[in-house]
Amino acid sequence: MLKAKNVRFAVKNHLLLDEISFAAEKGEFIAILGPNGAGKSTLLSYISNELEQKNKTVLFKEKLISQWDKRELPLHKAKFSQHQAGDITLEIKDVVMMGRYPYFDNTPSEKDGQAVEKWMEATDTTHLKNRSYEHLSGGERQRVHLARVLTQLENNIENKIILLDEPLNNLDVSHQFKTLEIIKNLTEKNNTAIVVLHDINLASQFADKILLLKKGKLVAYDTPANVLTEEMISEVYNFPCYVSVNPINQQPLILFGQNKK
Numbered sequence: 001m002l003k004a005k006n007v008r009f010a011v012k013n014h015l016l017l018d019e020i021s022f023a024a025e026k027g028e029f030i031a032i033l034g035p036n037g038a039g040k041s042t043l044l045s046y047i048s049n050e051l052e053q054k055n056k057t058v059l060f061k062e063k064l065i066s067q068w069d070k071r072e073l074p075l076h077k078a079k080f081s082q083h084q085a086g087d088i089t090l091e092i093k094d095v096v097m098m099g100r101y102p103y104f105d106n107t108p109s110e111k112d113g114q115a116v117e118k119w120m121e122a123t124d125t126t127h128l129k130n131r132s133y134e135h136l137s138g139g140e141r142q143r144v145h146l147a148r149v150l151t152q153l154e155n156n157i158e159n160k161i162i163l164l165d166e167p168l169n170n171l172d173v174s175h176q177f178k179t180l181e182i183i184k185n186l187t188e189k190n191n192t193a194i195v196v197l198h199d200i201n202l203a204s205q206f207a208d209k210i211l212l213l214k215k216g217k218l219v220a221y222d223t224p225a226n227v228l229t230e231e232m233i234s235e236v237y238n239f240p241c242y243v244s245v246n247p248i249n250q251q252p253l254i255l256f257g258q259n260k261k
């Protein structure tokens with residue numbers, strides 16, 4: 001579905017991504033984890049073809065991502081970025097409708113309107129539809145952009161990919177779980193999700209695979225049980241931890257800190 005082969009990316013002699021290779025299969029939920037500055041956002045932007053227009057190291061559906069038609073790719077791939085513009089002067093329903101821009105020229109169709117309604121409902125943003133964006137809270141803004149990105153992928157195409165950079169920022173616990181469940185539902189329909197997360201336990205609970213980064217290098221890429229070990233996590237995050245078992249789903253449960261006794 002998506003293959004990255006020896007991805008290398010440098011800015012002014014500073015190597016941000018160092019020979020990273022991995023393959024994401026259809027239906028997989030992949031969480032990218034790693035400390036601040038590890039290269040998580042850079043990797044997500046790179047595989048999304050935002051950093052190097054002649055990128056020859058990322059294949060999406062067997063074709064170089066840089067060679068995809070610019071109008072066709074947004075129907076198969078959507079990206080949620082960490083930093084959203086703060087000065088949007090539109091009403092919320094129009095912000096979400098931006099996700100349908102690849103589908104119409106001047107006037108949205110009924111289908112476009114239905115897609116907007118569907119994903120506003122799912123992201124719990126319907127009640128905000130006539131509000132102006134600039135006055136929304138951080139978590140509300142986050143959910144509006146999530147609705148926009150999901151609306152973009154509302155079509156009959158199979159095996160789509162969604163790339164999300166810290167989608168849980170500013171969300172309360174119930175909206176964090178709702179968001180992860182939306183992503184999980186997409187992957188259960190054979191779409192692929194690659195998601196940058198900071199919460200290791202949520203990644204452990206929801207992801208099929210963890211891609212662990214440190215200083216631009218891929219440290220591990222495997223199931224949560226194989227990646228989230230005490231040795232690996234305390235080494236990568238440079239912080240002591242204890243790994244237990246989450247009684248809800250039997251996945252690794254990471255507890256940070258040191259026993260002071």
Ligand SMILES: Nc1ncnc2c1ncn2[C@@H]1O[C@H](COP(=O)(O)OP(=O)(O)OP(=O)(O)O)[C@@H](O)[C@H]1O
Nearest residue numbers: 011014016034035036037038039040041042043196
């Ligand atoms: N355009 C750039 N020029 C120079 N350095 C950059 C540039 N973009 C990113 N970096 C540096 O590359 C490193 C990786 O950045 P990136 O944003 O990918 O990290 P991250 O793992 O997503 O971090 P965080 O968890 O803090 O969001 C950081 O040290 C950052 O300062």
